[in-house]
Every structure is written in structure tokens, then in C-alpha cells.
Amino acid sequence: MKNSTFGKVDATFAYLIRFRALVVAAVALVTLAMGWQASQIEVKTVFSDLLPRNHPYVEVNQRFKQTFGGSNMVSIMLEVKQGDIFDPVVLGKVQKLTVDLQQVEGIDTYQIISLASKKIKEVRASTEGVESRPLMWPDLPEGEAGLAALKAAVLNNPLVYGPYVSTDLKATLVTIDFSDGNMDYTRAFNQLMKLVDETAGDGVEVRIVGEPVLYGWVNHYLHETLTIFFAAVAALVVLLCLITRTWHGTVLPLLAGLVSAIWALGAARLMGFHLDPLVVVVAFLITAQAISNSVQLIARFDDETRQGTPGAAAAARASARNLFKPSMLAIVADAGCVLVVALTPIPLLQKISFIGTVWVLTIAISALILTPVMLSWFGSRQRFIHPVNINPLLMRILGLCSAIVTTRWRFAVLGMAGVVFVMSGLYAFNLKVGDANPGSPILWPDSSYNRDAAEINRQFQGSDRMFVVVAGKEPGALREPEVLSSMTRFQKYMEAQPEVGGSVSLADILPQVNRVLREGNPMYQELGKSAEENAELMYMFVSGSDPGDMDRYADADAKNGAVTLFFRDHQGETIRTAVARVRDYVEQHPVKGADYLLAGGLVGVLAAVNEVILAGQIEAIALALLVLVVCCTVTYRSTVAGVFFMIPVLLSNTITFSYMAWQGIGMNINTLPVVALGIGLGVDYTFYIVDGIRENLHRSHNVERAIVNALMGPGKGVLITAMTLITSVVLWHFSSLRLQADMGVLIALWLFISAFSALFIMPALVYVFRPEFIVGSKRHPIEQAEPVLVG
Template sequence: MKNATFRALGRVIDLLLRHRVLVVATIAALTCVMGYLAAHIEIKTVFSDLLPKNHPYVAVNNKFKQTFGGSNMVSIMLEVEQGDIFDMKLLGKVQKITQDLKKVEGVDTYQIVSLASKKMKEVRASTEGIESRPLMWPNLPRDQAGIAALREAVLNNPLVYGPYVSIDMKATLITADFTDGAVNYLKAYEQIQAIAERASGDGVLVRVVGEPILYGLVNHYLTETLYIFLITVGALVFLLLLISRTWHGTLLPLVTGGVSAVWALGAAKLMGFHLDPLVIVVAFLITAQAISNSVQLVSRFDDEVAAGAPSTAAAAKASLSNLFKPGMLAIVADAGCVLVVALTPIPMLEKISYIGTVWILSIMFSAMVLTPVLLSWCGLRRRYAHPVNIMPALQGILGLCARLVTSRARYAIVGGAAVVFVVSGLYAFNLKVGDANPGSPILWPDSTYNRDASAINQKFQGSDRMFVVVGGKHEGALKEPAVLEGMERFQKYMEAQPEVGGSLSLADILPAVKRVVREGNARYQELGNSANENGELVYMFVSGADPGDMDRFADPQALNGAVTLFFRDHQGETIRTAIARVKEYVAAHPIADAEFLLAGGLVGVLAAVNEVILAGQIEAIAFALLVLVVCCMFTYRSSVAGMFFMVPVLLSNTLTFSYMAWKGIGMNINTLPVVALGIGLGVDYSFYIVDGIREELHHHRDIGRAIAKSIASAGKGVLITALTLVTSVVLWSFSSLRLQADMGVLIAIWLFISACSALFLMPAMVLVFRPEFIVGSKRHPIEQATAVEPVPAF
């Protein structure tokens, strides 16, 4: 069976080499077509792609975001260095920013709130009756008396003092929401940043945070990201040329990676997908897999030539024949591991999964077909591009590996790996789902954005918001005293959580209005005693107001209202605690005329993302391991093979998860694709080493010699690939985006652990456990190979 399969593969390779001009022309033509499509792919971030599909929190957010505020809110804080905000110069800046925000593309002009907006009102009682009027609209205070009146109105208004004016009165807040689907993050960032810069100075500090600003920054750094990508490619070229010393050993792996990338991006355009700037590092990870396969073929080709191959075509055929099985197994296993990411119902992850699967499958043509065909044109005489020869050093490393794994040290290697697996596995339980630190994990802790977020959270109740909808069972339900009292108790309960800086609802408004009606007597700052009284208080508050002024508190029918919670951070643990507390309160305190609906706003949708990722992480890893086991069982016709190759995968996963937990890198929507890809990447190198051992045993029975030969041949490709990719990927650590730097380090760790597992652990396990599918047995001996027919020169 072995020889029959080998001969059939040989005939296919002969066909490819005989028609190599046609093969190259066909691949080149397809690459040109895909290149044209790839050139038109959009690079952008779409926030809706980050949200889970069919999740109840997201459904609530989408239903009520136009009323109670969505997840694309921007907060602008103006802080004075001396004095307080009740200064004509600062108030003028507030007014100017409020007016300028209306011109920002995609902003919802009805959701701009500040001291200078029409929505910010006070309720006053006089001999002429009750009136509700804006605090500082349309004009600024004219004199010091006007400023004093404004100060008094702010201090007596709980909707302003605290939420929009800091307790020390040194800062004021302006918020603006954007219409989902209409916001261009880069434009919004640039326009708001320009507004902030114009307002800065004269003793006033301006700080800006919000998802449009964050993702606008990501797009702002896109040029830098592309530069780093090009520098990384340049480092790859240099390292490959330094190590291989040949142009074919340098250029062919890069051609392989380039062709796969072009085909994948072209396919993405055909599928109507765009490319998110945050996943460019993931693209590099897939490209690394293409380069790895090509390096293995080139390395084996050089060995065949050095062994006296009669022609380059014969050397190319022998290279592909011997590496076809591990190469195809690596490709299929990686594609399957990436495809299972689509099981997580988040559009961005689904798109990454489909693009990544096409990308990896394209390696079948770019590496397994194009590389050997191009190698067949290389000359038998090796011409070196430079005199520096580091190959003896690499061979020394490989020789050390062979000596260690074939000596008694193999038991220490296997035992040490087991200890490392247990310890790292236990520590990996500290890995957090969601953001692991305050601020945005996309940016560095000392970035301007994260410093601004920290400053705003210190001055105000919190820049991150979640609204819980109080859905009435009939019109006017929100006016019922029992419903309002339930909202009030719920707010007090939630504010006991330290990360919740405050809350706001209709239950905060009506007591303030009742106090005004009672001549400012604080004893009457309470809810109405009946639905009718509460209805009158609502009417007093909205009298003279514009349509929509009450939207952030309740709808016109008093059917649905919102309790808005302000969070000082959106760490995974903070969000999980808040959601658990909401569910606990709702279960223990039902309201007859209404129900609580979770949850909207940024924190609400992040809660949905974290819940999906927690389940998706376990599901993706489980299915990816299942794909790996099935692929190995099918290839080697052994159930033991699947379990055997799970060892390097589990080890690389636990070590990487431990590193993430140690460095405070959370498992979130941006890191999950790298984790799934790492499952396949963690075993690719091992396929080549183990299959090399197995192939060598087809020629003789000496397992120690087979291991040494496999490490010397396949191990050379592993070492070259690991050295070049690990060294070059470290360049991502210079990125202004922390996420990209972290992902670069994770990729480097995965590559390093995978290489060490392939060179040390797997050969040692072969010698210690002697699995039947590799070394054979008396019942199933390893079939001896026959001579390969020579390939004529073309």
C-alpha cells in the first residue's frame, strides 16, 4: 500500500513537472486576477461586526439604542487647572464644542448632551407657575450674576451635578452618540480630535474617550502598521538570505507566502468581506505557515542535491514525495482548526475564519505545487549569495538535539514536559475572559487615550455605560410608584459595586421636580404617592421641552424606561460581576407591572461578547483538537496518532495561556483567532519531524539513526523557519498598538514552543513510547520502500 501510494503520487508529480510552464502560467494568471481584487479590498473596522448575533443583550441594545444611547458614545471632558468651570472662557469652549459636534459626520445630533445643549434643563417654580428651561442655551451667562445663577442651578440638579459637572467643579463633561452604521471611525476621530485641539489651552485640558475615538486611533495607525509589516517582511528576507545563503532559499518561501496572501485577500473581496486593521498580525501568522511549508521543501531539495540527485527535477520530485504527507496534513489540520472559529457567532470572527481557511488551503498550490515546480529550474551547482556561513552552528544545534533525545536525557525531556504542562495548565486558569486591565487593551497603558479614560473616571461616575431597560407591561407603567421605587432600589443595589460610579433613571428626576414644587424643601425630595402625581411631575419636567428630550429616561408612552449605570472600567470581571448582580436582583425582586431587560450600551454589548467568547473559546479549542485528532487518525490509520500529536498542541496552549495570564492579556475577540490558529500551528513542525522518522524507518530498522536523520533534515527546516519567523515577528513589539505587540509576542512564543516540541519532545516521546503507527510492531511491521524511478531532466 505504501509503495502503491508513493508511485501514484510520483506520477502526479511527474505530470506537474512535465507541464511546469503551464502550471506556473496558470498560477501566475490566477494570482494577477486575485491581486486585482485584493487591491480593492477595504481596510476598516465595523463595530457591528464585533457584536454577537442573536444574543439577547445585543437585541436589547439594537432595539433601544436610538432612545437610551448606543455603544458608540464619545465623552469629552474639559478640566481647568485653576479655579472652577464657572468661568466665561471655559463656558464658551463648552458651547463651541457642543456646536461643532453637530457637524461631525455620523453624530446623532439629538444625543449631544452638555451644559450648553438644549437637553440640559432645570425645573423652576415661581409665581407664574412651573417652568422647565435649558441651563445654558442658547446663550452664555451675560455677567457674574448669571454665572452665579448657573452655579446654583447645577448644584441643585442631580442630573447635572455629578454626571456632567464634577463634584469638585473643576471639570465638565460633553457626551455625543453616533448612529450605528453611519460612523466612519477615522473621520470621527480626526474631526473630534481637531475640535479638542482647538479648545485646548488657556489653562484648560481637554480629554476625549469613546469607541469611535478608539477605533479611529486604530485606523490612524494603519500606515504605521503597514510600515511594520513591510519591515517584518524585510527582516524575513534578510534572515532567510543569511541562513540559506541562496536566492532560491530566500525568494521561494516569500513567493509562496505572497501568492497565498493575494489569493486569500482576493477571495475575501469576492465574498464581500473587508479587512480589519486589528487582524493584520493574524495574517502574518497564516503567512508563517505558508513560509514554513516552503522552507521545508527547499531544505529537503538542497539535501537531495547534496546527496547526488541526477537532476533538479529529480530532487524536486523527491522533496515533494517525501514531504507531501506531513505538508498536506499540516495544511488540512490548520484549515480545520481555523474553520471552527466560525462556530463563534460573531461576524468578525466568522469572516476571519472563512478568509483564514481559504488562505491556508491556498498553500496547497503556492507551496506544495509552485515551490517544487520552481525548484526544478534551479541548477545543481549551488551558488552562494554571500560568504557568511552559519549552517555549521545550526547543524551543531541539531546534532545536540539528536544526542539528547537518543540518550537517557530523553526521559528527563518527557518528564520535564509533563511537569511544565501541569504547572502551566494550573496557572492558565488565571486567564481572564474579556479585558484584563482598566482602559483599552488595544492601546498601551501610558497612551493618551488610556490616560484620558483614567482621568475622566476619576472625575466623573464613569465613561463606560450600560443601560438596563425597565419594560412596562402596559402604557403608563413607569408612572406607577411600585415601578419607580423598584428602579430606585435597583440603582442603590448596583451602586454598591465599587466599579459602578453612579446611575441615572426617571426615578432620579421626579424627586428633584417635586422638591422644586415644594419651594426647594429637601424633605419633599421623593417620588409621587400615585401614578397620577408622578405623571404630573413628568409633565412639569417636560413642559416646554423639545420632542425627544425625555428619550434617555423613558419613551413618550411611559412604557419603557432605562436605568443607566456608569462604569469606571470595562474589565471582564467587572462586567461579569455587574451582570450577575443584575440577574440576582431581578430574580429576588420581581415587579408586578414591569420587567428588567438586559442590557445595552457599551458595557452591555461587551457582556454579550464576553459570554459568547467564554463559551466559544472552550468550543473552538475542543473542536480544533477534534479536527486534529481526526486528521491524524485518517492519515496514519491509528487512534494513537491523534492522541500523540495532541501533546505539543496542549503544551503550547497551556504555556501561551499562562503567559497571557501573567502579562494581563485577556481572552477577547481580538485574541481568540490567534488562539485557534495556534492549535494548528503548535503541531505543524512535529508533523515533519515525526513523519521524517517514519519515512526513514521504511529504509532501515534503527530508530535512533532514524531520529538523528529526521532531526538533521526536517529539523533543519524547522530551525530555519523558527529562527527567521520568531526574530522577525518580534518587530511587532514596536507597534503603537499594544494589541499588535502582544499578538506578535504570542506568535513568537507559539513558534518557539512548537519548534522546541518538534526538535526535543516529539523525538524523545517516539523513543520512550515507541508508538506503533511510527515504529511498527510484529503484527504491523513498517513496510520497506522500493527504489524511486528517476525523473528525466526537463
């Protein structure tokens, strides 16, 4: 920094400190106002926020979800331990559950489907002709004969036997769908769980899965999440207190984090955003930044007082002045990186990005201004508040860093860093987009939700659905034998994928009706030979049922229909393969009169999300790095600087991505915010060290001594921040939500590698390569500091 700018910054801080009471009052006032706003913020999950904007799949989903079932499907399985489900007690439970479900908040009452609903029918031939009747509606079967008749009807109906009754007859399924509206999912979840509890018993086990249930569980753990959050903050306080041994060292970083959080949440509320419970970890991530900045300022303040700067105000001014450049650079660069996330066209990510950017920028006030101003109140003669002194330990570590940099070990460190970088860089390509394991990655594999999901997927064709719309060009297109047989072949083609448990469409129903018409002879289980014959079969099926009952398969004028595919899991690879296969089939087997449209249902929507993330991941990472490079280049007026600071960032990211690939943590809508926000995390450590080196070179030309001094000064701040944050992040590991535990580890990893590179690798790099922007050159020597007037 030029001496003149230096002077301006110094004057500003002198001014701020002179009117410190006013500054603090102003900040307090704003914090109070923002705090009131922040207290109003809603913590909830809005499903529509998860859907990418303008994606063709999402548009298909939104257009057809009312008829073909959207992404908020919930499956409830009733399983008996003894015998089979054809038992009056079990069927009574199915019936009661089916009726009671209508009262659940936000449920789409037209989409409650079970053995006891009106929608599950059989087509049978009788003396009056062919009729289609509900299997078990409105009344339960009576007596042994009734049960046997029901059993026979179920076995005869492939639309029921398999999809709604398991092949071993021990389990039956109830599926429901929720509307997307602005509703209270917590209430719906509680009502559902109450019904599940009521239904269970008498030898019947009840299991439940579906996105609304999953997010219900997440909300269920919200209290725990907050407890862990505050426990982590408490751990931070204790650790800061232990390490710094001063009141200001303990309280001020916390104050910085708190003020930032309040401002950011208040601003979020003003922008009309809500808070997703899953992104609470993100809050911790940014708070870590605020604390890091504050700790650096305090460490510098302590150094200044120790070196005899007279008066707390002067010491505070000196520390603010000297750290202004690296702090500001860290804030701006990080805010830029966070803002890049907004390019991903998923509302949830955009909201997180905007909140995050504001949050990071507030650090400029909460740490950069507030911390020095507050420090000026603390006496320059500090008394330690407890006798435990771990300073020697810190000094030993920093001594080790210096020893490595100044001896030949530096080459070993650099060599190893290079090898690790290349290896992790290659391994990071194994990172998967989408979920990497069956079950939900949000919860632990042995959570009751994931065990329920596994059981249901074992008994049935799959609880996750995707519908592919068969859009006819003319009304009646779905009666054409060519279109229908194309659908049959399409289903067969898709079912070759092992993860696709089954599929259902109009082309499955008509052969059944045809068979019934032919005395039940399976040799006639085939589509009609002409559009007229198919129209007749459709009429037979619909006759006697409510209008709309056919909607799940085709609309009233037989123009648009759906093929619903059932998936046993929704791993990224499963979905990608399925989507690619749909495309392959459509390309190789075009059919006159109809188009296949991708894709609705949960799997369809996830396919859209994954495609957006896959397409955007390179963009997001590259642009975030670009922001970093540009910020550094401008600040140090050197292109080399930009490249230089990319090194720790790249290293921490390749290692973190490798860890994700190794642990099977996929890049999905829940992990992406942390990953994207983490790109710039911890690069400030290197800023402080490098700036420390430069600052020392202002005083003398000895590079080696400058590096050692920088390690002992800002290096200590880096070490304190990293140690406290990493330790408190470990608490996330005890979360009932696997996602938060995983993200906690990721953050810890980022911080550790950033700190390690800042302390071991970067000083060695400076020593070996002597980049001009740090050590100067003959043409551009480092400007020697003029004594700054103090007072």
C-alpha cells in the same frame, strides 16, 4: 504512505514539473486577477461586526439604542487647571464645541449632550409655576450674576452635578453618540481630533474617550502597522538569505507567502468581506505557515541535491513527493482548526475564520505546488551568495537534540515537559475572558487614549455605560410608584459595586421635581405617592421642552424606560459581576407591571460578547483539538497518532494561555482570532519530524538512527523556520498598538514551543514509547521502500 499512493503523488508532480511553464503561468494569471481584487479590499472597522448575532442583550441594544444611547458613545472632558469651569472662556468653549460637533460625520445630532445643549435642564419654581428650562441654551450666562446663577443651578441638579460637571467643579463633560451606519470613522475621528485641538488651550485641557475614538486611533496607526508588517517581511528575507545562503531559499518562501496572501485577500473581497486593521497580525500568522511549508520543501530539495539526485527537476520531485503527506496534513488540520472559529456567532470572528480557512488552503498551491515547480528551474549545483555560514551553529543545535534523545537526558526532558505541562495547565485557568485591565488593552497603558480614559473616570462617574431597560407591561407603567421605587432600589443595589460609578433613571428625576415643587425642601425629595402624582411630576419636567427630550429616561407613553449605569472600567470581571447582580436583583425583587431587560450600551454589548466567548471558548478549543485528532488519525490510520500529535499542541497552548494570564492579556474579541488560529500553529513541525522518522524507517529498522537522521533533515527546516519567524515577529513589539505587540509575542511563543517540542520532546517520546504508527510492530511492520524510478 502506501507505495502506490506514493507513486501517484510522484507521477502528478512529474506531470506538473513537465508543464511547469504552464503551471507557473496559470498561477501567475490567477494571482494577477486576485491581486486586482485584493487591492480593492477595504480596511476598516465595522462596529456591528463586533456584536454577537441573536444574543438577547444585543437585541435589546439594537431595539433601544436610538433612545437610550448605543455602544458608540464618546465622552469629551474639558478640564481647567485653575479655578472652576464657571468662566466665560470655558463655557464659551463648551458652547462652541457643542455646536461644532453637529457637523461631525455620522454623529447622532439628538445625542449631543453638554451644559450648552438644550437637553440639560433645570426645573425651577417661579411666580408662574414650575417650569423646566435649558441650563445654558441658547445663550451663555451674562456677567457675574449669570455665572453665579448657573453655578447654583448646576449644584442643585444631581442630573448635572456629578454626571456632567465634576464634583470639584473643575471639569465638564460633553457626550455624543454615533450612529451604527456604514460611515467613515476615520473621517469622523479626524474631525473630532481637530475639534479637540481647537478647544484645548487657554488653561483648558481636553480629553476624549469612546469606542469610535479608540478605533480611530487604531486606524490612525494603520500606516505604522503596515510599516511593521513590511519590516517584518523584510527581516524574514534577510534572515532566510543569511541562513540558507541561496537565492531560491530566500525568494521561494517569500513567494509562497505572497501568493497565498494575495489569493486569500482577493477571495475575501470576492466574498464581500472587509479587513479589520486589528487582524493584520493574523495575516502574519498564516504567512508563517506558508513560509514554513516552503522552507521544508527547499531544505529537502537541498538535501536531495547534496545526496546526488541528478537534476533539479528530479530533486524537486523527490522533495515534493516525500513531504506531500506531512505538508498536506498540516494544511488540512490547520484549515479545520481555523474553520472551527466560525462557530462563534460573532460576525467579525466568522469573517476572519472564513478568510483564514481559504488562506490556509491556498498554501497547498502556493507552497506545495509552486515551490517544487519553481525549484526545478534552479540548477542543482548551488553557489552560495554570501560567505557567512551559520550552518555549523544549526548543526550544533540539532546535534544537541540528537544527543538528548539518544542518552538518558531524554527522560529528564520528558519529565520536565510533563511538569511544565501540568503547572501551565493549572495556571492557564487564570486566563480571563474580557479585558483584564482597566483602559483599553488595544493600546499601551501610557497611550494618550488610556490616560484620557483614566482621567475622565477619575473625574466622573465612568465613561462606559450600560443601560438596563425597564419594560412596562402597560403604557404608564413607569408612573407606578411600585415600579419607580423598584428602580431606585435597583440603582442603589447596583451602585454597591465599586466599579459602578453611578446611575441615572427617571426615578432620579421625579424626586428632584417634587423637591422644587416644595420650595426646594429636600425632605420632599421623593417619588410621588401615586401614579397620578408621578404623572404630574413628569409633566412638569417635560413641559416646555422638545418632544423626545425625555427619551433618555422613558418613552412618551411611559411604558419603557432605562436605568443607565456608569462604569469606571470595562474589565471582564466588572461586567460579569454587574450582569450577575442585575440578574440577582431581578430574581429577588420581582416587580409587578414591569420587567428588567439586559442590556444595552457599550458595557451591555461587551457583556454579550464576553458571554459568547466564555460559552464558546471550551467548544472552540475542544473542537479544534478534535479536528486535529481526526486528521492525524485518518492520515496515519491510527488513533494513537491522533493522541500523539495532541501533545505538542496542548503544551504550546497551555504555556501560551499561562503567558496570557500572567501578562493580563484577556480573551476578548481582539485576541480570540489569534488564539483560535494559533491552536494549530506549529503542529506541522512535529509532522515533519515524525514523518522524517517514518521515512527513515522505510530504509532501515534502526529507530535511533532514524530519529537522528530525521532531526538532521526535516529538523533543520524546522529550526530555520522557527528562527526566522520568531526573530521577525519580535518587530511587532515596537507597535504603538499594544494588542499587536502582545499578539506578536504570543505567536513567537507558540512557534518557539512548537519548535522546541518538535526537536526535543517528540523525538524523545518516539524513542521511549515507540508508537506503532511510527516504528511499526511485528504484526504491522513498516513497509520497506521500493526503489522509485527516477527520470
